Amino acid sequence: MPAASGNGRKWDMRQKKMKADQLKSGWPNWIFWILRLILGLTFIWASWAKMVAPGEFAKIIYGYGVFPGILINPIAIFFPYLEFLAGVCLVTGILPRSSLFIINGLLTAFIVLIGFNLFRGHVFDCGCFSVSGTHTAASAWFLLIRDFFLLATGIFLCAQFKFKRRAMIYRD
Amino acid sequence: MIKTEKFGVVYLVILAGLLAFGVNFFSPAGIVLTGQWDRSKGVVMAGSKHDIVHADIEINNPLRVHQMIKDTKVVLMDVRPKEIYDMGHLPGAFSFPLAAFDEVLDRLLNLVKKDSNILVYCSGVECTDSHTVAAQLMFLNFKKVQVYAGGFREWQEMGYETEKNES
Numbered sequence: 170m171p172a173a174s175g176n177g178r179k180w181d182m183r184q185k186k187m188k189a190d191q192l193k194s195g196w197p198n199w200i201f202w203i204l205r206l207i208l209g210l211t212f213i214w215a216s217w218a219k220m221v222a223p224g225e226f227a228k229i230i231y232g233y234g235v236f237p238g239i240l241i242n243p244i245a246i247f248f249p250y251l252e253f254l255a256g257v258c259l260v261t262g263i264l265p266r267s268s269l270f271i272i273n274g275l276l277t278a279f280i281v282l283i284g285f286n287l288f289r290g291h292v293f294d295c296g297c298f299s300v301s302g303t304h305t306a307a308s309a310w311f312l313l314i315r316d317f318f319l320l321a322t323g324i325f326l327c328a329q330f331k332f333k334r335r336a337m338i339y340r341d
Numbered sequence: 342m343i344k345t346e347k348f349g350v351v352y353l354v355i356l357a358g359l360l361a362f363g364v365n366f367f368s369p370a371g372i373v374l375t376g377q378w379d380r381s382k383g384v385v386m387a388g389s390k391h392d393i394v395h396a397d398i399e400i401n402n403p404l405r406v407h408q409m410i411k412d413t414k415v416v417l418m419d420v421r422p423k424e425i426y427d428m429g430h431l432p433g434a435f436s437f438p439l440a441a442f443d444e445v446l447d448r449l450l451n452l453v454k455k456d457s458n459i460l461v462y463c464s465g466v467e468c469t470d471s472h473t474v475a476a477q478l479m480f481l482n483f484k485k486v487q488v489y490a491g492g493f494r495e496w497q498e499m500g501y502e503t504e505k506n507e508s
Contacts (some may be wrong), residue, residue: 223372227387231378238378242387250361254353267349
């Protein structure tokens with residue numbers, strides 16, 4: 170019995186800590202869910218055209234002028250599925266932190282790639298949401314800004330998970 | 342859950358890899374693992390597993406193409422859009438835009454015999470439309486179809502003469 174009451178006290182303390190963590194985060198839960206949905210669905214949507222036409226996507230990767238020829242096809246085959254899985258996991262809540270880690274990693278890679286090509290003045294087709302994109306510097310800037318916003322969302326969600334991490338441990 | 346999450350990235354990467362390469366293997370849209378991305382070797386492409394056009398029908402030598410045209414040994418087919426063809430094309434080339442292939446097919450059948458030498462080209466090594474048309478021609482039993490890999494861009498870079506359609 171004393172042990173049980175000890176556990177009960179610990180549980181109360183944890184509940185208080187959880188509430189404190191949620192207060193610290195300062196954001197209502199529904200915002201967290203909506204952002205998760207937006208980011209996850211964006212990745213699912215973005216991956217679809219690439220999964221359906223890997224040949225066209227490979228050509229877009231070639232157009233970036235960064236990757237060696239031997240890696241282009243494996244990248245074109247693999248990455249759309251990683252995007253898709255990460256998106257699905259983020260939306261469904263299966264391995265959400267891992268999927269966020271992948272999404273943020275991919276977004277960082279996109280930003281570096283797009284930024285690098287803008288810096289050296291290389292005209293390229295993004296292939297972000299379709300395999301028939303545009304070829305202007307203006308659209309590349311738009312892509313860069315959009316990816317920064319998505320990355321900011323991803324980092325925000327990651328920070329939320331840090332606050333909720335303790336809650337997840339107790340739930341299991 | 343946290344323990345599962347510890348290796349979550351690894352799980353997701355492995356699962357994505359299995360899914361990706363598995364689906365690619367069985368999908369009709371699947372591509373081969375190593376494409377042709379060397380511009381000096383001809384038209385760059387991912388390479389579909391079901392391609393019926395291969396690199397061996399490509400001519401990757403503008404001097405040879407120039408000589409063939411000079412000797413009027415080939416029927417030249419420009420498969421770029423008509424408005425781009427009008428702005429400049431190889432001398433004596435006919436316009437057979439890929440997008441309107443079915444519409445121009447009758448004209449093609451009247452113009453070209455099944456055993457004629459046909460040379461198809463588009464804008465350059467990054468354009469695979471010439472290969473697509475070549476595949477369709479071979480499907481229609483045209484026996485001697487070849488692709489000029491360098492296309493109009495290389496022809497211009499070589500400084501060879503071009504023709505324009507004034508409208």
